Amino acid sequence: MRIFFLIAFFLFCVPEARAEVLSSENEAWLSLVHYRPKSFGGYESTVDSETFFLSPEGKTNPQAELEATIALFNSGDDEKKCLFPARYKLLKSHDVDVGKYPKCKDYEEFYQDLHPAGVTLLFTNAYMNNPSSLFGHTLLRIDTGRKGTQLLAHGANYGAFTAGQENSVLFAVLGLTGGYYGGFTVKPYYDIINTYNNIENRDIWEFNLDFTPEELDFFVAHLWEIGHTQTRYYFFTQNCSYMLMETLDAVRPSLHLSDEFPVQTIPLDTIKAVVSRPGLIKSVNYRPSRQAKIIYRVSQMNDTQYDAFLEAVKHQNWSLEGLNDDEKADVLETAYQYIQYQYVAKDLELGDYRKRSFKALTTRNKIEVKEYFEELKEGKSPAEAHDSMRASVGFGVHNGDGFQEVSYRPAYNSLTDDSYGMLSGAEINFLNVSARHYDRRDNYVLQNFDLVGIKSLFPFNDMFFPFSYNIEAGIQREMNPQTEEEGYVFNLVVGGGVSHNITDNLLLYALVNNHLAYGGFVPHNQWAGLGFVGGIYGNWGKVRLLAEAEKVLATSHFADKMKYKIEAAYGLSRNTAIALNYTYHQNYGHDLDETMISLRQHF
Amino acid sequence: MKKIYLASLICGAMMLSSNAGAVDSTGCGLGSMAWRGQSGPVAQVLAVTTNGLFFTQTFGITFGTSGCDPNGRISGGTGRMTLAFLENNLEQYAMDAAAGHGETIETLAGILNMDSETLGAKSKQNFAFLFENENADAVDVTLRLFQVIEA
Structure with missing residues (x-):
């Protein structure tokens, strides 16, 4: 019986304990030296520093690098060994003979x-x-x-x-x-x-x-x-x-x-x-960010608390009138946080900042009662946000001509996409491209190739005064309102303005856009203009709506126009939505009137 | 026509420049930026160590110039860690000290190897001493905090 166990021990345990000899194709070795497979065979390490490689061919030769590493631990100098503790551990765990690791002070x-x-x-x-x-x-x-x-x-x-x-x-x-x-x-x-x-x-x-x-x-x-x-x-x-x-x-x-x-x-x-x-x-x-904490605290204030808070931070009246003792601590702590926010936002000079901070804290310190407000602990996890890429298919009518459209956008988020886990009020579109087929003309066209589209609509209120802005750059297919011919124009739009909340889910915004356009199709090849934008943005979770009107004053009659657009989406899931786009451009009586319905899918 | 070109140019320039004023995020902590006094931390810290007020550690000569350790790491003994922590978290500690509890008090209690409720209570009680006026800096507060704890 004992002999049986002994045999079993030799049969199963000994080969196991000797383990496999570390090969340079070993996954652990490849990932440790950051080797990535090259498109046409072989490997290359992502790391560019020469000091990271012990072999002169180390960047592209995992085998040479492995041999050089084993050589280092067998006969190299200690200072160099001390730079590679993980390689030592890996070799050691594969039973490669690497000697003793030196004492490495650093x-x-x-x-x-x-x-x-x-x-x-x-x-x-x-x-x-x-x-x-x-x-x-x-x-x-x-x-x-x-x-x-x-x-x-x-x-x-x-x-x-x-x-x-x-x-x-x-x-x-x-x-x-x-x-x-x-x-x-x-x-x-x-x-x-x-x-x-x-x-x-x-x-x-x-x-x-x-x-x-x-x-x-x-x-x-x-x-x-x-x-x-x-x-x-x-x-x-x-x-x-x-x-x-x-x-x-x-x-x-x-x-x-x-x-x-x-x-x-x-x-x-x-x-x-x-x-x-x-x-x-x-x-x-x-x-949460400091601003998110402040907003959450303010949302828990009753009216008297909010008034006392504004009196303190706006008018330096720290009497906290009308407040019970157990209402004061929260107001003072929120005020202190807000003063820190103001200083960072450069709304306060250092001297005032210090005086006000000190006032808020000495007043707070004299109150024995604890805070009642809850801290913000829950957020909308970015891990549950919609995926970055988006493809959509749609059909619509363009001045009476039916069309089908496909578009693809590698990144990242539109205002009418589901904002769960994303920064609400921020739109970041990269490389959005669309192509269309028109029924009547029976032709295929590239509709737009947008390089970038960024919109930041953060509402101002009693406490925060963010700047809203809009940046768009890309190539669009446009219609010449005089001839109704179509052609490509490179458009650059940079605008700034303000937004204001009407309800928690709805905001109004006003922007002044600065337009520059260039293209062989445009009269005189280019135009510049100013656009005055008024818009509304609503986000109720599943239902998202963006509607805006823009009056464009331009150097070319080609571009002088009144533009209206509505973009609405209804989310079927976090990654899928049905969207409705409506565009109307009023110009010279040759108006552009376009409606499209599409299915959007993130992946 | 020319006016519109000009207006759009000016607008563009304004919009670009308004973005350039963003707060530099590479600094060494807000506390150090806002609260640091003019008294010169290095000189004071060196004076402190020779007074024997800090009971555990000596300070490196290079320490204290930027509010960050030169290698970006938290190191050293109680005194050095306390000062480094307060240099970078003074505004948060001021809040927590005024209230008597909070994350920075729990952290300092760990560094000082003491009970956080005791540290909270002592900080609150001695707030007016710890933060004598609005120009209190991290070195002042550190020195006073050690006095408060030892009392």
């Missing part, structure tokens, strides 16, 4: 400072004041095991080193063409909260990943490796979110997250990919 300090206890994927929602943040942002957090709270955790952010050029044209050009290098930086989580929640007023979503202790260790080790490298940064493809996918794949290769983003990487899509992996998410937590 890495040990890094590890101690992080005091790692877990990994969290962070998503911050869109920020309409910075072109590089329109799609939101993702970063990683190394949760801390320190006493206290996760404020003492660290964020690991992958970003482009842009040398403060974010607001220039150069930024757009270099950002799109890989002119910047990207890399990881580590910052305390409280700094990240300040940046996103408090300065930029963006919500943060925390997706807690379910990593084993070994995976956590491996993650920190790999972060150390990759933290010493740089990678060409491409705004749409190899961006902040994409590198996080490769980094998570390096920790758990079976995730195959980066495979899902061969072309474009939209932060929201990476969140959805991570959420879709079974057993990867442990919990989700929402950290």
